[in-house]
Amino acid sequence: MTAMTEHSSTGTERQESDDVVDRILRGSETRAGLSVFSPASAIQTRGLRGPAVDGDATDGDQFDLEDRQALRRVAGLSTELEDVTEVEYRQLRLENVVLIGVYSQGSLQDAENSLRELAALAETAGAVVLDGLLQRRPNPDPSTYLGSGKAIELKNTVMALGADTVIADTELAPSQRRALEDVVKVKVIDRTAVILDIFSQHAKSREGKAQVELAQLEYLLPRLRGWGESMSRQAGGQVGGAGAGMGSRGPGETKIELDRRRIHTRMAILRKKIKEMKPARDAKRANRVRNVVPSVAIAGYTNAGKSSLLNRLTRAGVLVENALFATLDATVRKSVTDDGRPFTYTDTVGFVRNLPHQLVEAFRSTLEEVEGSDIIVHVVDGSHPDPAAQLATVREVISEVDGREIPEVVVFNKSDLVDEGQRLVLRGLVPDAVFVSARTGEGIDELRAKLAELLPRPEVELDLLVPYDRGEVIARIHEIGRVVDVQYVEAGTRVIAKVYPQDAPTLQEFVA
Ligand SMILES: Nc1nc2c(ncn2[C@@H]2O[C@H](COP(=O)(O)OP(=O)(O)OP(=O)(O)O)[C@@H](O)[C@H]2O)c(=O)[nH]1
């Protein structure tokens, strides 16, 4: 690349970075709550059905996952990118997208599943998926991700389909994204950008929003540095070594420096905020811990049906959407076993494979709920093409947040969609799993019974006399233990209750 083009592309990028930086730094208020999200059916993604053709592919072969003739085409849409500055990684306004991925020998099935998941993600972000293309290559091309010949083929596909965005099933290096964009002439983004976008649309709590904004800035930062570095390198080449200051101190560098500093400042503020929020969350949790109300965490892959199951179990109105990441903040519901023991259910954020590393922290903070729970209900979509991978991904993360010691109940959900053959396969995977359908209610009672079995039992029996003007004590007994008998006597309410040993001393003054 000549110095000229390097200069001009850097100039363009600088303007782009300007927009993005400004927008993000303007704060999350404008973004939050104004979600333009429309739940799209993640299952009915066009262009990704049908078997892929696995030929005796030599290196560099590219497959259409579906005959292109079957795709609906949008006529009259310009595919030419007017102005590259329109390209940004957030507020994607995705419309018609083509997905691309690279796989190496033997991992076609995996690449396909991953591309299917990317399609669901893209739909969650509001896009229509037109096609998915995979190229077989030992490694992605360092400069354009797909090989250069395939990149040109991609450009033709994009034009023929009237697509306006290409999404790569990976995290692209900033230079790769730029180079591929130069070839295909439409916006190119990566999987990380899509996930960040969805997270920013869905984060609801203050902490969730702060975590996501932090993640966005973290994603942005190396991309700024990339531009800055290419300029320094260039100047370094001309001037040599340490004297690179002159000539690299153009307005561009200054602007990037400025952006970088502003981002760092903002990130520091966000980190501080998040730190300050932690005590509040801990206090909330400590409250439950102190009361020893046992908790059941519902964890699992995104779209497995965790929220639906929680609704079934508690009839609580938790948001259920056929989209990935419908739940971004943990939701806690009270419940009670058939024999009267109170406990809580906690809904959690869905897992996704290859979670962008910037989001791991945001994600973990929601999983602290899992860490503090007594039982993990691990929900797996029984109708998913690769349940074993889902199981493995989730277990890996659970062990990372120190949830290894917590009893796990594996639940294969969506059993209404699972035939006998698949059931056998699933049984083989986890012999003692419970099959349920949040939709039809199948297996729900069995699951409830299993949880009741595993939940700790309050074993200290207390005979209490609570004066009538201490109604709050009665309420508390109901909350923390199991009431065996109630009698209304002259001096107050006579309660025989079973509580956890830790709670017994707090009721000492009422012992009859
Ligand atoms: N057929 C069928 N569909 C189900 C069942 N349970 C959930 N679904 C559907 O699966 C989709 C995802 O359900 P959610 O409950 O939002 O899934 P989730 O695991 O909470 O997803 P996230 O919060 O995004 O991680 C929705 O379209 C549900 O209607 C079931 O038992 N059978």
Ligand SMILES: [Mg+2]
């Ligand atoms: Mg959910």
